[in-house]
Amino acid sequence: EAQVTQNPRYLITVTGKKLTVTCSQNMNHEYMSWYRQDPGLGLRQIYYSMNVEVTDKGDVPEGYKVSRKEKRNFPLILESPSPNQTSLYFCASSLFPTTNEKLFFGSGTQLSVL
Amino acid sequence: GQNIDQPTEMTATEGAIVQINCTYQTSGFNGLFWYQQHAGEAPTFLSYNVLDGLEEKGRFSSFLSRSKGYSYLLLKELQMKDSASYLCAVSDAGNMLTFGGGTRLMVKP
Numbered sequence: 352e353a354q355v356t357q358n359p360r361y362l363i364t365v366t367g368k369k370l371t372v373t374c375s376q377n378m379n380h381e382y383m384s385w386y387r388q389d390p391g392l393g394l395r396q397i398y399y400s401m402n403v404e405v406t407d408k409g410d411v412p413e414g415y416k417v418s419r420k421e422k423r424n425f426p427l428i429l430e431s432p433s434p435n436q437t438s439l440y441f442c443a444s445s446l447f448p449t450t451n452e453k454l455f456f457g458s459g460t461q462l463s464v465l
Numbered sequence: 466g467q468n469i470d471q472p473t474e475m476t477a478t479e480g481a482i483v484q485i486n487c488t489y490q491t492s493g494f495n496g497l498f499w500y501q502q503h504a505g506e507a508p509t510f511l512s513y514n515v516l517d518g519l520e521e522k523g524r525f526s527s528f529l530s531r532s533k534g535y536s537y538l539l540l541k542e543l544q545m546k547d548s549a550s551y552l553c554a555v556s557d558a559g560n561m562l563t564f565g566g567g568t569r570l571m572v573k574p
Contacts, residue, residue: 391473393469393564393567394552441508449560450495450561450562451556453510453513454500454562456507456508459506
């Protein structure tokens with residue numbers, strides 16, 4: 352089944368404790384992206400990747416890191432999480448690295464930073 | 466920057482028709498998307514418009530007017546399962562995709 356897989360689904364952590372949210376797609380998509388979703392603010396892009404070893408900042412990259420060492424994987428790293436990073440996170444992918452391609456989303460990660 | 470506006474909430478009755486509007490101001494235009502998102506779930510693709518006019522897909526239709534910076538999503542024969550948030554997203558000439566805040570639709574019996 353074609354899908355974007357995110358893990359974990361729920362995560363509670365404490366301030367400053369490094370964490371990684373994994374994202375993997377099995378559709379051979381070139382483009383991958385991370386979003387956070389907060390009430391009233393919609394989906395905001397954190398980082399995106401046009402292809403392997405190519406990453407770039409989105410609208411809200413501060414406090415996050417990403418890597419794209421393989422085409423299928425695009426992990427999101429929070430080196431020192433803070434409470435303002437409490438949010439619902441989505442990974443997404445599309446076939447080509449243009450924004451007129453539809454996105455396929457993972458099931459989301461609800462992160463709480465205490 | 467980009468500015469996308471859509472109503473925060475709407476309520477409609479089962480079996481009725483509802484229109485969800487989206488207005489945008491962007492630096493160039495490269496297409497407009499509508500996504501559906503049920504509570505606690507991932508957004509899923511509904512429609513894409515890049516040319517003016519109406520695109521129909523079953524009970525759902527999406528309209529675009531580029532000159533007015535305006536789109537709407539039309540849902541016919543509403544069903545309870547249509548209760549969800551509907552996200553408007555615009556792709557600009559700089560290859561950036563920006564999402565609106567979403568419209569939460571509640572369908573009542």
